[in-house]
Amino acid sequence: MIWLNPAAWIGLLAIAGPILIHILVQRKAERLAFPSLRFLQQGRLASIRRHVLEDVPLLAIRAAIVVAAVAALAGPLIVTRTQRQAWNARVVRATVVDGVAPAAIQPPAFLSQTFETPAVADAIPRAVAWLENAPPARRELLIVGPLALGSVTADDLAGVPPGVGIRFERSGGLPAERSIAGGRVLALERDPSALREPQGRPEDTKGAAGSGSARAPSRAEGFGRAPGSESIVVQQQVTLKDVHTSVRETGAAAPDPFPVDVVCSTDARPIVDTAIAAVRSQRVWTPAANRRGRLVLLDSSIDPAAVADGGPVTQSWIADAIASIARDRDLHAAGAQTVAGLSDPRFSTMPWQPLLLATDGRPVAVAGASRASLVVVSGATPSGLVTPLLLRAMVNALGGPPDLRQAEVLPIPESQLRAWSRPPASVIAPPIDRVERDDRRWLWILVLALLALETWVRRANAEEKTSTYEEDARVA
């Protein structure tokens, strides 16, 4: 037996009501004239009376009424084998349709609901919630659609309860194209007179889809101008259709700040600005907001102890960035032409990591971490080729191009769908509020019967009370 609302059993405390009523009512004794009290002892009997309940059958009936009513409120459900078989024989199905639903879904469901959506991941939680509220039956989540790679992920299916079966049915063809947000590139500096509104016309580029295509971007067709600024930022969107990749760039409202702070002497500032502009013109990608770098260009006017407070690397992205900078071939080639490296011996030891070496064997630039940011110390002259290459390598290491493979239009492999699929589980304990009909009606009938019995007993007692005590004597 299952109790659909077991919290109602707290109502058993109401049994105290009839008991209290009996105790209190019995305290009010009826007055009866009697010939002599010489054979009655008050003290002992009065004290006993306070602890004794009379009309025990009536009290029992009233207590039984309370118990039956509470049990009825608790919602009893007697689960028989037949009942369980009936529940297991039917299926409640939530169908998530991405595209066109098939004409007939087998086997037919006892109850079904269709969720048509362009985003399967968004519809799955709604379908699960509907299944949770369905009457007792085997529950199944059916996902119908072309099932392109990325349309359903393991994370989307992780929220489906274990008892709910999962099934996939392919329907319709794969989409002709798929778009993803490609990311943002740093602003390009252009002549304001050359600015115009974005047109959004894509340009196709031959070649395989992937980071290579993005790393070699197509020509920008449109730009957005930031109000009150001469800088221009570009938001890139990549569309892949079959093997063709199109890139559409749209303007952004405000230019992104340069992610690397450069510490240099005042004399070297114009040269550094030029180097930054040169890096921006290379269409490097904007890194995440929490990834920042600092480049210290040492010369005689800068105290290394004051600006280069490098420490050990504790975050993985900084380690990845240092490795990425160290792999930059252009940077290595330029460093090989540098005659002298950093003269300060501190930069030759840990925690500083050498990025490139001069011909004298000392490091030209070293990297470390400082307060969750990347720090690079360079001994190259600002006007040299190493400085802009180092800036570009740092920006690429901080951000990097987006992974455009996600935009590929491919079906989810059948093996993956089979791994995700599972049959609906049998009904073990039906949800509390979902049972169509429970067994509380029998208890309510019992309550009515007990009420009738209580009325009959109460009236019989009243008649007995009002009858003459001579009759009582004769009966006795």
Place this chain on the structure above:
Amino acid sequence: MSRDSGRDSGTGIRKSGVCPPEVLARIADLELVARIVVEGLVSGLHRSPFHGYSAEFSQYRHYRPGDDLKYVDWKLVARTDRLYTKQFRETTNMAATLVLDTSASMSFPKAVSKYRYAMILSAALAHIVSSQGDAVGLVAGPRMIPARAGRHNLRALLAALSGVEASGRWNAAETIRRAGERLNRRGLLLVLSDFYDEEDATFNELKRAARMGHEVVLFQMMSREEVEFPYKRDFEFADLETGRSVSVNAGLARREYTDAVAAFLERCRRRAGAEGFQYSLIVTDTPPAHGLRNFLLARQR
């Protein structure tokens, strides 16, 4: 089986001829009540239970079934070949006084109170005694009827009985003493009471009456409720005489109460037997004729 079984549905009188107390209690005329009780009673008795000193021949009458054969005039049978019974007019040689307890405790229960029952019994006894030609008197509360013979005195006694109500307290010893002293010669003292009041003083006075030469007969009047205590619930019992009350769970108190009452009744019976009194326990739900018959049969032995 119900106690009312065998009762005629129209009159309430049992088919055996014994009238139940609740029917008798509804009849206001005590003389009629006494006659009903005695008629159902004396027909089975062959001899008068009250023995006088002498009897004077009065007349003959035809023999009736049930008549004592010793009164058949066998010489007349031989002459006439018919059965005649000799009738005697007994001279008044015995005086009986009925003493009724008029305390409030006798007014219980409401349907047929012990006092009403005692009135019926007294009327029947007076009727029997008077019909034998003996003198009968009454002491009931303030009313006192001297013991005299004759129908006129009987009617006065019954009228006095009807005019007395049970209320207040009853000085048993004083009443019995007065009744005993009023009997001029050795007589019969019939006391009808529940004997709740002043038990020792009452029996002392009865002993004194016995020493005076009176024959003492005790009718202890009890209701079924007093004997068996059939109550079950909580009650506040109020004493009819004192007004004092006790709250008692009757179901719990029953055993203790019935034991105490049984001991009390047994004590009364033993004290009466020890003093040579004739004792009868009368329970008010039995027909008066039954108690009276048993009493008369006991006197004949």
